Amino acid sequence: MKTSRSTIFGGALTLCASLIFVAAAHAQTDPLPSWNEGPAKQAIRDFVRVTTDKANLRYVPPPQRIATFDQDGTLWVEQPLYTQVAFAIDRVKALAPKHPEWKTRQPFKAILTGNRESLAGFSIQDFERVVAETHSGITIEEFHTVVKAWLATAKHPRFKRPYTELIYRPMLEVMRYLRVNGYKTYIVTGGGQEFVRVYAETVYGVPPEQVIGSAGKTKYEYSPAGKPVLVKLPEALLIDDQGGKPEGINLIIGRRPSAAFGNSTGDRQMLEYTGTGDGVRLMMLVLHDDAPREYAYGPARGLPDSKVGVFSQALFDEATKKGWTVISMKNDWKNIFAWEE
């Protein structure tokens, strides 16, 4: 009986494989319709073709197909402030009545009295202090609820839309194209892991276990009602930026990515780490050179300076030298947002 069972099963599978092949061939269309033809689009297509072709020496077996994406400035808008900074600012305002001491303590005082633009000069340390104090002392679930409520109402100052609509459509296409070809797509962000997990599955199709970000410690304890809960502590566990990106990738994935996408000096080490692996690798950097449709900042290539998402000339030169592909938002992207059409 065993033999005949597996024969039936094997026959069905072969037939299915053929049918799916035929159907897929018919369904073939451009997987990257928001991209103009050019070296960036070509680099993505070549990478997928080579690494998924079993006959190619540089074939990558499916379990090793890992692609990592920075978030701020790579998958969504990061100007004039990182979205999570906007959230933290609103959180300080919401929590202020319970924290009278903030009125006289920096950087809280600046947030409570100033306007958003004056806060662009915040140092990383200022921001970490604000996040530590405003994102802790509650359970993971309570934090998710707070973020969800904020995302439902907060709007971007220029585009007047929810932040989760400010996703770059060309990048969503790349993520989908890679997934269809067996790649696991990870977000590797300097932003908060728990913050991004709230919307990553809905917005990017990236499940919580594929979100790597800056993370605080948690403590397993019991609520007054005796229910076990994970409480967010005000101490950092991982700062997922610069060298912290490869460290975070090793902690959570334990494999070197085959492809990595970023847009700023904070992504340099992730691209370098990715590129040091054997075989063919894809490293790409988004250059924001499109003020009319989005923003223009560098200072690479003489673009205006920025305090957020710096793309230095040194990074541009390194990309050129190492064969990393720079994506020009202006030239490579046919459209930027889903709602533009």
Next chain:
Amino acid sequence: MKTSRSTIFGGALTLCASLIFVAAAHAQTDPLPSWNEGPAKQAIRDFVRVTTDKANLRYVPPPQRIATFDQDGTLWVEQPLYTQVAFAIDRVKALAPKHPEWKTRQPFKAILTGNRESLAGFSIQDFERVVAETHSGITIEEFHTVVKAWLATAKHPRFKRPYTELIYRPMLEVMRYLRVNGYKTYIVTGGGQEFVRVYAETVYGVPPEQVIGSAGKTKYEYSPAGKPVLVKLPEALLIDDQGGKPEGINLIIGRRPSAAFGNSTGDRQMLEYTGTGDGVRLMMLVLHDDAPREYAYGPARGLPDSKVGVFSQALFDEATKKGWTVISMKNDWKNIFAWEE
């Protein structure tokens, strides 16, 4: 054209689904052949049936199907010493010529002069010190090489076989059965994450990104030849035991498991955390009550006391009260190791 393409594709998929269904029905055999009929085997089957049946109110959508497994004593033998302790002891001996100070410093002195059995009384702190000093100062890749070489030659003192052959066959069947039913299987171990990643894919079919364990910090830096490397530091990042298990699960997965398997008090919080979720959950504990075939230790149910993998009477009582299933190695497992047949 678009409509006709999707019609062809849709038709092919429907036909495939039907063929696979028919073939699978024919291929139906016992997925748990190493398990005797009884409440434990029944609990596993019921859980899979209920959570994968779309018509059932307690259906679990595939992305949420997460099952976590402790390793030592749950997936493989942990007596007379945790395997990684045996590795660390051999590592101390191998590195001793470079560390003359160890001859007079505890716990290193005890390792260098004593026999393995006398070391069973090591405290967790002793073990952490040994791991910190012997598992650090090298790159992740170098560490993997050292572990691989050790696993290739080291043998278990009683079974005289490589440690990677001391895997419980019934548990491999459970992991496979869950995976076939859309569950992602994770290892959640108090042992070292990098240690377990070396063999988890080959031995358990669990890829590195699904291994959660105690983890040390790493530092992204450059080798003398200028190659970027991740160096293991002697500081702990996560102690993945007791409350650290839910904390590690949240850090790496970001979802509450639907099923959790353990065998000792170190797994209590993981089972409790799993059980606190909505819907149907499966919590199981392996009781080592089979001295002739493996080991017998508790002290639950009057079994001999143990310094490794304690299963207390309090844990047994909690399991009974909360409906967690205790697996009796003696009664529930038809065979224990793959090589027994």
